[in-house]
Amino acid sequence: MAQRLMARWMTPARILTVGFASLIFLGAFLLSLPIASKTGQGLNFMNALFTATSAACVTGLVVVDTLTQFSLFGQIVILSLIQIGGLGFMTVATFIIIFTGRRIGLRERLVIQEALNVNSLEGVIRLVRNIVLITMGIELVCAAILAFRFSYDMPTVRAIYYGVFHAISSFCNAGFDLFGDFRSLTGYVNDPIVNIVIMVLIILGGLGFTVMVDLWRVPKGERLSVHSKLVLLTTAGLLVFGAIGYLLLEMNNPKTLGTLGWGDKLLASLFASTTARTAGYATIDYGSLSDSSLLWTILLMFIGGSPGSTAGGIKTVTTIVILLYVWSVITGKDSTVVFHKRIDPKTIYKSFIITVISAILLIAVTFALTISEHHIAFIRLLFEATSAFGTVGLSTNLTPELSPFGKLLITVMMYIGRVGPLTLTLALTARGQDKALIKYPEEKLFVG
Template sequence: MRNVTKKLYMDPPKMLVAGFALIILLGAFLLTLPVATEDGKGLTWLNGLFTSTSATCVTGLVVVDTGSTFTMFGELVILSLIQVGGLGFMTFATFFAFLLGKRISLKERLLLQEALNNISIEGIVRLVRRILIFTLVIELIGAILLAIRFSFDMPLPTAIYYGLFHAISNFNNAGFDLMGDFRSLTEYVEDPLVTLVVSALIILGGIGFIVMNEVYEYRRTKRFSLHTKIVLTASALLVILGTIIIFILEFNNPKTLQPLSISGKVLGSLYQAVTPRTAGSNTLNIPDLRQSTLFLIIFLMFIGASPGSTGGGIKTTTFTTLLGAVWSQIKGKEDVIFFRQRIVYNTIYKALTVTLSGLFIVMAVTMVLTITETGKEFLMILFEAVSAFATVGLSMGLTPELTPIGRVIIILTMFAGRLGPLTFAYAVTLRRNGDPFRYPKGKIMIG
């Protein structure tokens, strides 16, 4: 019985990797069909694999312009991949199980726990039901509001389709758009409705379904868990501080904020602070930003969204835990305290492992890309590597110019980033047995 239980606990990471890989391959095949592209030729296999990976891993990096390259069939394939990739294929499998009246087994509950990054399997099926309802309601409201705005610029049927596409894309933090010419939402930089609606979609998709569920239950419980308190606080601070810093850095930049009105400057700064939370769409032209702003965005991208969300990055809770550990060390305290609660050491070790793993991946990918993408600026390459790892989708323009080897590297980076460094590592590790004994303590000098 013990071996069976161990096998169940070992299986989820491997099954998640296999499930995502199969979805990506299916999407790549569909995008290579002649019916998927306007020229009737379909994408090449490598471009199809890149686009499918980017959509399934809800990244948004594109080697071809989505709006002008694909037919409606191709766009719907991408949209489906975004929805499945954002919520996770296990969420959809559970949804179909609900429809068929099928009971959710223990193994499936363990898979859901791993996919949603939940602490336990208790109430996991109820959480999935809530996730599906939250997603439907939020995307529908976002689609209606965006369709109303887009209807002033295009025929109503097109506006409805555009509203639905961009609502799903941004709630799932994918960043794909249909505006054409790789311009994303730059023509709506001073539009309060588009900016605020899309920003809200990105934030809601990025805080995580566990947090969303606790906020929904607050009227009944009158309390938030420590996780929710940290996520909401960290998310708010990152958006507010990011907006202020970008506003200051870009205020006099003639290529970005300077030509805009004061309200336009605020909206542009806000959106550009929100979108590194792994969304990928933009209202300011990324290559025109100052280097200081680009470096700030790299930092925000690396942090990313929150656990159990549609976004990537090392996550807000990981970053906050490390900050707390550093502050406690500086203050000479043994424990890391948040909201009068102590963070256990295993959580701190995990946060450190995730962060260092992420840094290692980014450094390795950046180093390889400096070899394959000769003649490109280092900041552009670093920006691309972090964007792929954190499944953001922002680019300084390097993605369409990537060499075939560079595209393969970014594909693997997006895949590892979407699953998370630990899940990916667990999946490729043959054994994860704990040590049967403890070694004697040793002392080394630090700092």
């Protein structure tokens, strides 16, 4: 009886939320061990929890420097959390089950469906296998290129390790680095190889696994789905307009783009546009950005990557669906159409719900931060909260300065951003699948 009640209570949304929380606390325990630190003294649990959450939720915000604080053991723990968090623990678990030849039941398939944000159970196991194989292939190729480039700056073994670490961190949109002193990739601001490889990894990881599988099938004669077309067009548009925004706003700022040549300005602007929507790597100092550029970054971070990807935010498709619906209302159309296909009203409602919940959450956390961190400028607090929610990892060098309560708020924000505000809401609410037997009369309200 108790087993049946537990099985009924553990919905796919609840399994995902509990699973991610378990992964985070396991990571925090390992990172707090003395063996995880170079000093031999265990990291305090709050900082360990923050770091584990940032790694498992593929964010990249750090309160301690990854290179100088963590030993090889600690760095491998962080890298493992990034890989599992990026792919999704259910994806990793399913691949292990497939590899060992065990059978995957209906409940597991439902959880995988929820985790990957797909509409059908059909082919979900094949999708998992393809996701893991494509991920490993992309990371391996890009790790080799990065290792070759880094070998000019460091010993070969270290270059290989750095290549693997940063390839995984980039593809999973995590933003953790091993260059020390919170520098991120500022030392490679004008290096085309490092910039282009990291951008390719970030973009591919942020497209979504279903889109990558779709692209994989195009040479075989299959057409792209409407979802994939929307993702690709929206991503390209955001990358271009994002880069133009940074170039116009920062081109004369001597602390960011002002001292660079035009070619390097364009490269740094495109990199900033790429990383702002999900990854957290930086080739310029975000603490030196103008307020207008910080606000521009906040908008990009709030949108984030694409559904079913390693990225956070409200997602590209959510944003474009809302814009398409608003346009259809303005133009007096009865339905919202894209690529000669009508968008399901439930998808539109879901998009609005995700955006509203996310906005309310962001306002609430930022408000709480203005109380606990009252000595810090509002725009920087909003930037930090949005970066956490979007699992981006960019910071104006604020994260290490946060109070314990501020760190806790950002930790919770990163967790919600990775699990998804709607998934978490469904996990916390009772199962309301029974339709109401009573329908009340409609009432006309005045709005606007």
